[in-house]
Amino acid sequence: MKAGKDKVIALHYTLTVDGEKVESSHDSGQPLWILLGHGQLIPGLENALQEHAAGDTLQVEIPPADGYGERQEDQIQRVPKKYFHEGNRLKPGMVTVLSLKQGGQRAVTVQKVGMTTIDVDLNHPMAGKTLNFDVAVQEVRDATEEEIQHGHAHPPGTEAH
Ligand SMILES: [Zn+2]
Structure with a gap:
């Protein structure tokens, strides 16, 4: 299945900025679960994930305009x-x-x-930064109706809320 609007994607990622690792889902061992098409991700990363499937890996360089914006x-x-x-x-x-x-x-x-x-x-700490993501797609599935209503993904083991 390919990633796109109203799909749920599980991914591992490492974010590097100015040559330094900022954060990584590998630190917790848990992938990030995202409902696509609902503004959960910065635009540059959301766009890069389109059409990707489980097992894909990608490197994405995102300019500030598609990340957290320019510094003001x-x-x-x-x-x-x-x-x-x-x-x-x-x-x-x-x-x-x-x-x-x-x-x-x-x-x-x-x-x-x-x-x-x-x-x-008040600028976002990542404003004005070029973001480098290393992404490994773990899983892509259809979102449930409840996830679409909530506007976010429900990772395995999520309790009713
Ligand atoms: Zn929910």
């Missing part, structure tokens, strides 16, 4: 410390999670820590 220099914001968990322990360069007024959370990078405020970079 106007994305630095000064935020009161009270909005951070453990704001006093943060140091420049650390990535932390900030709760947003409009709901939800996002990963931000600490730029500068002041007495009562912290300057954060």
